Amino acid sequence: xxxxxxxxxxxxxxxxxxxxxxxxxxxxxxxxxxxxxxxxxxxxxxxxxxxxxxxxxxxxxxxxxxxxxxxxxxxxxxxxxxxxxxxxxxxxxxxxxxxxxxxxxxxxxxxxxxxxxxxxxxxxxxxxxxxxxxxxxxxxxxxxxxxxxxxxxxxxxxxxxxxxxxxxxxxxxxxxxxxxxxxxxxxxxxxxxxxxxxxxxxxxxxxxxxxxxxxxxxxxxxxxxxxxxxxxxxxxxxxxxxxxxxxx
Amino acid sequence: xxxxxxxxxxxxxxxxxxxxxxxxxxxxxxxxxxxxxxxxxxxxxxxxxxxxxxxxxxxxxxxxxxxxxxxxxxxxxxxxxxxxxxxxxxxxxxxxxxxxxxxxxxxxxxxxxxxxxxxxxxxxxxxxxxxxxxxxxxxxxxxxxxxxxxxxxxxxxxxxxxxxxxxxxxxxxxxxxxxxxxxxxxxxxxxxxxxxxxxxxxxxxxxxxxxxxxxxxxxxxxxxxxxxxxxxxxxxxxxxxxxxxxxxxxxxxxxxxxxxxxxxxxxxxxxxxxxxxxxxxxxxxxxxxxxxxxxxxxxxxxxxxxxxxxxxxxxxxxxxxxxxxxxxxxxxxxxxxxxxxxxxxxxxxxxxxxxxxxxxxxxxxxxxx
Numbered sequence: 001x002x003x004x005x006x007x008x009x010x011x012x013x014x015x016x017x018x019x020x021x022x023x024x025x026x027x028x029x030x031x032x033x034x035x036x037x038x039x040x041x042x043x044x045x046x047x048x049x050x051x052x053x054x055x056x057x058x059x060x061x062x063x064x065x066x067x068x069x070x071x072x073x074x075x076x077x078x079x080x081x082x083x084x085x086x087x088x089x090x091x092x093x094x095x096x097x098x099x100x101x102x103x104x105x106x107x108x109x110x111x112x113x114x115x116x117x118x119x120x121x122x123x124x125x126x127x128x129x130x131x132x133x134x135x136x137x138x139x140x141x142x143x144x145x146x147x148x149x150x151x152x153x154x155x156x157x158x159x160x161x162x163x164x165x166x167x168x169x170x171x172x173x174x175x176x177x178x179x180x181x182x183x184x185x186x187x188x189x190x191x192x193x194x195x196x197x198x199x200x201x202x203x204x205x206x207x208x209x210x211x212x213x214x215x216x217x218x219x220x221x222x223x224x225x226x227x228x229x230x231x232x233x234x235x236x237x238x239x240x241x242x243x244x245x246x247x248x
Numbered sequence: 249x250x251x252x253x254x255x256x257x258x259x260x261x262x263x264x265x266x267x268x269x270x271x272x273x274x275x276x277x278x279x280x281x282x283x284x285x286x287x288x289x290x291x292x293x294x295x296x297x298x299x300x301x302x303x304x305x306x307x308x309x310x311x312x313x314x315x316x317x318x319x320x321x322x323x324x325x326x327x328x329x330x331x332x333x334x335x336x337x338x339x340x341x342x343x344x345x346x347x348x349x350x351x352x353x354x355x356x357x358x359x360x361x362x363x364x365x366x367x368x369x370x371x372x373x374x375x376x377x378x379x380x381x382x383x384x385x386x387x388x389x390x391x392x393x394x395x396x397x398x399x400x401x402x403x404x405x406x407x408x409x410x411x412x413x414x415x416x417x418x419x420x421x422x423x424x425x426x427x428x429x430x431x432x433x434x435x436x437x438x439x440x441x442x443x444x445x446x447x448x449x450x451x452x453x454x455x456x457x458x459x460x461x462x463x464x465x466x467x468x469x470x471x472x473x474x475x476x477x478x479x480x481x482x483x484x485x486x487x488x489x490x491x492x493x494x495x496x497x498x499x500x501x502x503x504x505x506x507x508x509x510x511x512x513x514x515x516x517x518x519x520x521x522x523x524x525x526x527x528x529x530x531x532x533x534x535x536x537x538x539x540x541x542x543x544x545x546x547x548x549x550x551x552x553x554x555x556x557x558x559x560x561x562x563x564x565x566x567x568x569x570x571x572x573x574x575x576x577x578x579x580x581x582x583x584x585x586x587x588x589x590x591x592x593x594x595x596x597x598x599x600x601x602x603x604x605x606x607x608x609x610x611x612x613x614x615x616x617x
Contacts, residue, residue, distance in 0.1 A: 011290075030583075031287045031583045031586060031587060032287030032288060032581055032583025032584070032587075033287075034290065050586070051581075051582050051583045051586050053287070053581070053583060054581070070582055070595065072566070072581050072582055072583065073566050073581075089595075091566055091568070091581075091582070091597065092563070092566050092597075110563075110566070110597050111563045111597075111600070134563065134597065134599060135562075135563065135599065135600065136562075155593075155594065155595055155596065156594075156596075157569075157594035157595075157596035158594070159569075159596055159598070159604075160596050163599075167599060168514075168517060189516075189520075
């Protein structure tokens with residue numbers, strides 16, 4: 001495994017070095033370098049230590065990224081395929097306009113997780129958040145699978161412990177895809193144009209392979225997660241825009 | 249060539265903020281906060297950087313420390329004459345700087361430790377702070393070539409055109425000790441970037457560093473200008489600073505109340521609150537409706553004895569908070585906090601409109617720990 005000490009590099013040089021090392025590299029001492037592994041394909045596997053900068057894995061095209069620590073904003077922005085595994089938490093807008101691949105986060109996510117993720121044909125992106133999420137979760141979701149598990153996070157602060165699993169205004173503008181929430185969701189308010197119901201066995205079969213993978217990468221006992229009931233949120237109309245702006 | 253100033257041109261078209269405070273009130277040199285700005289270098293474009301330090305002038309803590317930019321020596325002479333008519337000037341000196349190639353075209357940069365003349369206060373029937381505010385407004389709007397960019401007691405702001413880490417070295421911030429620092433790297437979106445337009449913006453001991461672009465600028469400006477403030481620079485951060493002074497000093501609101509005015513919760517959110525809280529929030533939104541700030545912002549407000557970090561209610565800008573020992577750090581990015589405190593714990597993001605208020609413990613509180 002090729003080792004790169006990020007402390008010596010700005011983001012351009014660092015990315016160039018990563019790009020030249022097909023087959024895998026480990027990047028240590030990350031401190032805010034942006035666009036790490038952006039656009040990289042299946043011949044790249046990157047493991048990072050420290051705090052990588054914004055837009056980690058943007059436009060990712062098949063590479064595998066493991067982050068030991070937390071990542072910042074816009075992880076996997078518009079990613080196409082591949083897998084991003086974050087062992088800490090992520091900032092705002094994780095999986096922004098994501099159209100394929102998988103993002104697994106052990107800890108919490110900030111605002112607007114999964115904003116405008118989409119799916120087409122066989123391609124279905126998935127984001128699983130182990131902890132809690134901020135407001136506007138799944139804003140304008142057009143496709144794909146989003147799941148929030150509400151498990152304790154390694155970097156929970158006293159200020160965040162009493163927060164609900166999701167902040168305000170989840171699924172605003174949702175017009176496709178599926179949002180799964182684990183545990184009690186009775187206090188949450190959803191827009192009128194989505195349907196909120198207990199997940200059925202069939203719904204859970206769709207989520208199951210992703211949960212298995214989540215437990216594998218983070219070492220969770222799967223029964224701990226599936227022991228709680230899940231809620232499923234889906235859009236309930238084929239014409240959501242019409243309903244958003246005028247009721248006709 | 250004449251560089252266009254703020255207010256003379258509008259460029260229709262990001263930033264970095266950071267702060268650190270010691271709850272125990274321990275002095276920290278400026279090196280720590282300069283470090284925090286380095287990983288966020290690309291958030292700025294070299295057209296503005298600045299810092300505010302609190303507790304930096306213990307030998308002159310009873311005087312107002314006026315920091316001024318002058319275009320030339322005649323502007324300085326005129327302004328100094330005016331200052332001596334208005335204040336007892338206890339000390340006047342150039343602010344120490346370091347010549348570095350990254351910072352050029354500096355104006356004359358001076359500081360004055362002053363006390364308002366008692367006779368003037370008596371004849372105008374003003375309290376000290378109001379007198380200082382009016383004097384600052386007068387200089388900044390009427391005295392060509394002179395600009396007051398800092399006017400608090402035992403605190404000061406230091407700003408320039410340049411990248412923040414260079415601005416910090418230019419002003420020799422390693423020579424100051426503050427219990428609280430805030431910092432800003434600028435990427436001007438609407439104005440050309442002039443020394444006075446860099447952040448922090450400060451009035452009395454209030455200072456603001458801001459990342460974002462508020463869409464309510466004109467509504468806020470029209471309201472605040474009714475109360476004697478004059479927004480001269482077309483930059484949204486200036487108006488936030490005056491709003492802070494108006495709400496906190498003149499209206500006597502608490503910091504929490506101020507947060508509930510400028511980043512008021514949505515009516516639908518207020519409706520869910522317990523009755524008494526609903527009533528308070530409704531009152532604040534109704535009475536100060538013109539001071540609701542919309543559009544993206546993350547700010548740190550510095551004040552005597554503490555700081556407050558706040559996001560807009562939709563949280564359209566990022567902000568994280570972390571702690572280490574008695575120190576609390578705030579920044580646009582976690583990397584900036586890690587640059588100051590590699591082992592910071594509890595790194596978390598405040599929700600939109602959720603103020604994070606940190607105060608230096610009083611002597612009595614310190615005894616308890």
